[in-house]
Structures are given as structure tokens and as C-alpha cells.
Amino acid sequence: MGLWLWPFALTLGLTCYGVTGSLLGRDELVTWDMVNRSTDQILATLQNVDAVHGTYYLLMHLWVGLFGDSVISLRIPTVFSMAAAAAMVSLIGHRLFGYRAGILSGILFAFIPAVSRFGQEARSYALVVFVIALATLLLLRVLDNPRSPWRWGAYALALACAGLLHLISLSVVLAHGVAVAAQARRDRSLWWKSAVALLAVAACVTPVVLLGRSQVQRQLYWIAEPDAWTLPPVMGDVFGGALGAGALIALALLARSPRKVPLLLCGTWAIGPFVLVWLASHGAISYFRHVYFLFTLPAWALLAGAGVSGACRSRKALAVLLAALVYVTLPDQRQMRQPFEHDAPVPVDYAAAADVIRQHYRPGDAVVYDRTDVWRLDDGVQYYLPRGLKLRDVFLAKSAVAVDDLVSVECSDPARCLKGEPRIWMLSQGDDFPFASVNPMQANVLQSKYTLSSSQSVTGMTVSLLVRKEKK
Structure with missing residues (x-):
């Protein structure tokens, strides 16, 4: 034995x-x-x-x-x-x-x-x-x-x-x-x-x-x-x-x-x-x-x-x-x-990003994920967020589950997918200007209706909070 x-x-x-x-x-x-x-x-x-x-x-x-x-x-x-x-x-x-x-x-x-x-x-x-x-x-x-x-x-x-x-x-x-x-x-x-x-x-x-x-x-x-x-x-x-x-x-x-x-x-x-x-x-x-x-x-x-x-x-x-x-x-x-180590050589701190959202979350907040690459920012952050914390995925048209795939389908017309949310969390790759790495059509729509309230870099990504512009 x-x-x-x-x-x-x-x-x-x-x-x-x-x-x-x-x-x-x-x-x-x-x-x-x-x-x-x-x-x-x-x-x-x-x-x-x-x-x-x-x-x-x-x-x-x-x-x-x-x-x-x-x-x-x-x-x-x-x-x-x-x-x-x-x-x-x-x-x-x-x-x-x-x-x-x-x-x-x-x-x-x-x-x-x-x-x-x-x-x-x-x-x-x-x-x-x-x-x-x-x-x-x-x-x-x-x-x-x-x-x-x-x-x-x-x-x-x-x-x-x-x-x-x-x-x-x-x-x-x-x-x-x-x-x-x-x-x-x-x-x-x-x-x-x-x-x-x-x-x-x-x-x-x-x-x-x-x-x-x-x-x-x-x-x-x-x-x-x-x-x-x-x-x-x-x-x-x-x-x-x-x-x-x-x-x-x-x-x-x-x-x-x-x-x-x-x-x-x-x-x-x-x-x-x-x-x-x-x-x-x-x-x-x-x-x-x-x-x-x-x-x-x-x-x-x-x-x-x-x-x-x-x-x-x-x-x-x-x-x-x-x-x-x-x-x-x-x-x-x-x-x-x-x-x-499990994401080497390109590390991403999903837990830290989720923690930033958890600390400053308000009911009614929505989220935009950068899906321009295979980094799976959406799954990673969702895993580490508290299960009871709900964020509407603004530009999600069909989930990966709904289309029997590993990749979800996003809105073809981003402007129509906004529902007037007062605040939107945006998670983007790297630590560059937040709007630089997300889908350009989405970035244009967001910049026209929202201002950048805060932005915090964590390893591998940037967590930004967008606040809706007041109507004049």
C-alpha cells in the first residue's frame, strides 16, 4: 500500500x-x-x-x-x-x-x-x-x-x-x-x-x-x-x-x-x-x-x-x-x-475589477464589456461579482447560451440598446484611454450620451464609470 x-x-x-x-x-x-x-x-x-x-x-x-x-x-x-x-x-x-x-x-x-x-x-x-x-x-x-x-x-x-x-x-x-x-x-x-x-x-x-x-x-x-x-x-x-x-x-x-x-x-x-x-x-x-x-x-x-x-x-x-x-x-x-499564473503571460485581475464595482455599485447600474478579443472580461468579472449584484449588459443582444456557443452576440445598433441607465460601468482591456479598446460604434454612442466620471486601472484592464449627461 x-x-x-x-x-x-x-x-x-x-x-x-x-x-x-x-x-x-x-x-x-x-x-x-x-x-x-x-x-x-x-x-x-x-x-x-x-x-x-x-x-x-x-x-x-x-x-x-x-x-x-x-x-x-x-x-x-x-x-x-x-x-x-x-x-x-x-x-x-x-x-x-x-x-x-x-x-x-x-x-x-x-x-x-x-x-x-x-x-x-x-x-x-x-x-x-x-x-x-x-x-x-x-x-x-x-x-x-x-x-x-x-x-x-x-x-x-x-x-x-x-x-x-x-x-x-x-x-x-x-x-x-x-x-x-x-x-x-x-x-x-x-x-x-x-x-x-x-x-x-x-x-x-x-x-x-x-x-x-x-x-x-x-x-x-x-x-x-x-x-x-x-x-x-x-x-x-x-x-x-x-x-x-x-x-x-x-x-x-x-x-x-x-x-x-x-x-x-x-x-x-x-x-x-x-x-x-x-x-x-x-x-x-x-x-x-x-x-x-x-x-x-x-x-x-x-x-x-x-x-x-x-x-x-x-x-x-x-x-x-x-x-x-x-x-x-x-x-x-x-x-x-x-x-x-493561469492567465500568463497576459494577466487580468477579474477579482479586483469586480471589487471596484462592488464597492461603488448602485441599484440600476448597467455594464459594458469590451468583447473585441478573447480575454473573457465578461465571464471573469461576473464570476467574481457577488451573485446578488445584477448589472444589465447594455450591448448584449443574445447570450452565448442562447446561441449555443462560447461567444455572445452584441447589438448591431448600439444606440437602440441604451435604456437611459443613469450609470454604466465600462470594462476595457489594458490601461489606455477607456474608449480606445471597445467597439468603436459603442464608444461613439457612449461618449455622446455619457461622461467619464471615474476610471481605475487594475492588472490587465480598466474599470470606468460613465454617468449620463444631463439634458440641457
């Missing part, structure tokens, strides 16, 4: 530390928006956008229905997912490299800064890390007893869940194929059995593949096509810091095993997805984004654990090495918990 319990507890503790310290980021605000819709509304939206995250939204919809949508409630499922992933890493390491390497792999996994970072984010990536590690463990159990249909079924189910949570994670099949091929030389039935399992997985994820393909141009247009120099910075981002990445990779290179299969499995799991996605990203759309590769972290931890186990025989040497690793990754661990 200690094999998996200590890594689980360590990862849980590290990931829980500071879990509410960072403001919700833009992607997390999308999660909040989606999970507070009804099931029918979620399914309708997925027909138009974000189908690849649909399974996560539906799961979180059930969770939020039971436990609410506080910051800790939104993030705690990913906290436990990363902790469970650490337990899986230890169990896999025990099977592949022995007990000592297994528990060290789980501990090293816990120290990776990105584990804390994405264990504290209300998105699907931590859950993907766990399910891929689980699927790999279940594959090893299948290879122990290939005649068991239940083991094959459990493996296929886990792999299908991984694909439904994030399609790119299925690139791990390349590594799984290495393990199957190594044993298929002695048991040729593994070929058709694994093919049947993969066909079942393909059948499960095909609807998401088709929907995702129709939406990919809209959602991933901004990811740059990778070149030969893209990999090093992406690797650093996957680990949560260049120093941590260098340390783990160096330790992974020390991995040794009397059997080739464990090294081939983990090595292909660690590197294969990068190669496959890099190649696939030289077409119309690039998929080469660091968060899509977080599921490779267990493989790096397994190789590093095997390397440490072989290189550090004495407890003293092991303690020194672990202390050095903690020291090296400590700055990145601190960075992961900064208030605006």
Missing part, C-alpha cells in the same frame, strides 16, 4: 497547496460557463464548438451540481486526478523496474512543477494524465493474462475515456503497441485481440473526431506551425520550467533495465507523441501546444525513477539528489502559484 500511498499523498499535498491562490484563467472561465449550462445546452453547444472537451464538461456539470462552482470546487477534481496519476506511476514503475524505482517514480512525478500547475486548473488535462497512466497499467495487466476478456475490456474502456477527454492523448497507442509487439512474438493472438480493442476505442471516439475536425479551424487557428527549434521550449513548458525539465531528462537518461521492453515502452511514451504531433502539425492546422503533451510526464517520471534507483544506492545519496531536485524546481513551484 505504501508503494502508491506516499506518492499519492505527496502529490495531493503539493497540489492542494495554494490551490485557490491563482485567479481563474480564461480557459477555466470557459469551463465555468459550460458546466453551469443544462445538459441539453451543453450538448447543443458542443455541436458548434469545443466538442473535444465535451466529456469533461459533462462530468464537471454533474460535479458542480453537487458541490457548487467555487474555485476550490472547480479545481479539486484535477487535484485528485494528479494525485491518482502519481499512484498509477508508482504501480507501473513497480511492474517495470521494481519496488524502489516505482515509489521513486511517483515521488519524482509529484515534484514536477507542471503537475502542481495543471493539477490546480479546472480543465481536462490532469484527468487525461491520470487516465493515460491507468490505461498503461491496465495494458500491463492484460499482458499478464491476455486470455481475460475483462482485462481487455477495462483497457479499452480506459483508452476510450482518454480519447473522449482529449484526442491527442491517443498517440500513446504507439508506446502501447511497442509493449504488445514485444510479447506478440510469443503469443500471436495479441495482434488480433489488440486490434479488436483499438477498434472498440475508435468506435467510441469517432463522433468526437468528426465534430472536432469540423471545429478545428476555428479553435486552433492561432497555434503556430512548429519548426526544428520549437521542441526545447515546448519541453520546458510541459515540465513547468527549463531547469526541472533538464533535471528530469538527465535522470531519465540514466535509466537501465535488464529487459528492453520497459525502456522501450517508457521511451516511446515520453517521445513518441511529440514526434507524431509534430509531423501532424505541418498541414493546415498545428496541434503542437505544450498542454497537449502533459500525459507524457508519467513516462519521464518512470524513466527518471529507474535512473535514480540505479544511480543512488545509498539513502544519503538519494536524499541529497531529491533535495537538489526540490531546490532546482522550487522557483517554478512558486511561480505556478502566482495570482495571475
Whole structure:
């Protein structure tokens, strides 16, 4: 039990530390928006956008229905997912490299800064890390007893869940194929059995593949096509810091095993997805984004654990090495918990903006949000405003929920949307002249009927109060 319990507890503790310290980021605000819709509304939206995250939204919809949508409630499922992933890493390491390497792999996994970072984010990536590690463990159990249909079924189910949570994670099949091929030389039935399992997985994820393909141009247009120099910075981002990445990779290179299969499995799991996605990203759309590769972290931890186990025989040497690793990754661990880390590198202080409005709010106040970019100022401020504080969204024609999308529809004729509100709060990006960043048509209408009473800059945005001009 200690094999998996200590890594689980360590990862849980590290990931829980500071879990509410960072403001919700833009992607997390999308999660909040989606999970507070009804099931029918979620399914309708997925027909138009974000189908690849649909399974996560539906799961979180059930969770939020039971436990609410506080910051800790939104993030705690990913906290436990990363902790469970650490337990899986230890169990896999025990099977592949022995007990000592297994528990060290789980501990090293816990120290990776990105584990804390994405264990504290209300998105699907931590859950993907766990399910891929689980699927790999279940594959090893299948290879122990290939005649068991239940083991094959459990493996296929886990792999299908991984694909439904994030399609790119299925690139791990390349590594799984290495393990199957190594044993298929002695048991040729593994070929058709694994093919049947993969066909079942393909059948499960095909609807998401088709929907995702129709939406990919809209959602991933901004990811740059990778070149030969893209990999090093992406690797650093996957680990949560260049120093941590260098340390783990160096330790992974020390991995040794009397059997080739464990090294081939983990090595292909660690590197294969990068190669496959890099190649696939030289077409119309690039998929080469660091968060899509977080599921490779267990493989790096397994190789590093095997390397440490072989290189550090004495407890003293092991303690020194672990202390050095903690020291090296400590700055990145601190960075992961900064208030605006989830919106880095363009921070936005939604909470401070909401607080300005809360302090000076009067009944009847309205609001105008700058929606000229993807900063989600409206969702961010609305989340941090008191639930009982109501502001009419002046230029909102149809909400995102009403149009089954993530983006709302604004009035085509701003002048007709004003209702004579005495005061309007205007939230705009950056700290320039408030009217400079909002829609020009809206800005013209507002300036003709309102005067700027006050303006206060917070990180990433400006909160302005407009007062209606007196009629002469």
C-alpha cells in the first residue's frame, strides 16, 4: 500500500497547496460557463464548438451540481486526478523496474512543477494524465493474462475515456503497441485481440473526431506551425520550467533495465507523441501546444525513477539528489502559484475589477464589456461579482447560451440598446484611454450620451464609470 500511498499523498499535498491562490484563467472561465449550462445546452453547444472537451464538461456539470462552482470546487477534481496519476506511476514503475524505482517514480512525478500547475486548473488535462497512466497499467495487466476478456475490456474502456477527454492523448497507442509487439512474438493472438480493442476505442471516439475536425479551424487557428527549434521550449513548458525539465531528462537518461521492453515502452511514451504531433502539425492546422503533451510526464517520471534507483544506492545519496531536485524546481513551484499564473503571460485581475464595482455599485447600474478579443472580461468579472449584484449588459443582444456557443452576440445598433441607465460601468482591456479598446460604434454612442466620471486601472484592464449627461 505504501508503494502508491506516499506518492499519492505527496502529490495531493503539493497540489492542494495554494490551490485557490491563482485567479481563474480564461480557459477555466470557459469551463465555468459550460458546466453551469443544462445538459441539453451543453450538448447543443458542443455541436458548434469545443466538442473535444465535451466529456469533461459533462462530468464537471454533474460535479458542480453537487458541490457548487467555487474555485476550490472547480479545481479539486484535477487535484485528485494528479494525485491518482502519481499512484498509477508508482504501480507501473513497480511492474517495470521494481519496488524502489516505482515509489521513486511517483515521488519524482509529484515534484514536477507542471503537475502542481495543471493539477490546480479546472480543465481536462490532469484527468487525461491520470487516465493515460491507468490505461498503461491496465495494458500491463492484460499482458499478464491476455486470455481475460475483462482485462481487455477495462483497457479499452480506459483508452476510450482518454480519447473522449482529449484526442491527442491517443498517440500513446504507439508506446502501447511497442509493449504488445514485444510479447506478440510469443503469443500471436495479441495482434488480433489488440486490434479488436483499438477498434472498440475508435468506435467510441469517432463522433468526437468528426465534430472536432469540423471545429478545428476555428479553435486552433492561432497555434503556430512548429519548426526544428520549437521542441526545447515546448519541453520546458510541459515540465513547468527549463531547469526541472533538464533535471528530469538527465535522470531519465540514466535509466537501465535488464529487459528492453520497459525502456522501450517508457521511451516511446515520453517521445513518441511529440514526434507524431509534430509531423501532424505541418498541414493546415498545428496541434503542437505544450498542454497537449502533459500525459507524457508519467513516462519521464518512470524513466527518471529507474535512473535514480540505479544511480543512488545509498539513502544519503538519494536524499541529497531529491533535495537538489526540490531546490532546482522550487522557483517554478512558486511561480505556478502566482495570482495571475493561469492567465500568463497576459494577466487580468477579474477579482479586483469586480471589487471596484462592488464597492461603488448602485441599484440600476448597467455594464459594458469590451468583447473585441478573447480575454473573457465578461465571464471573469461576473464570476467574481457577488451573485446578488445584477448589472444589465447594455450591448448584449443574445447570450452565448442562447446561441449555443462560447461567444455572445452584441447589438448591431448600439444606440437602440441604451435604456437611459443613469450609470454604466465600462470594462476595457489594458490601461489606455477607456474608449480606445471597445467597439468603436459603442464608444461613439457612449461618449455622446455619457461622461467619464471615474476610471481605475487594475492588472490587465480598466474599470470606468460613465454617468449620463444631463439634458440641457
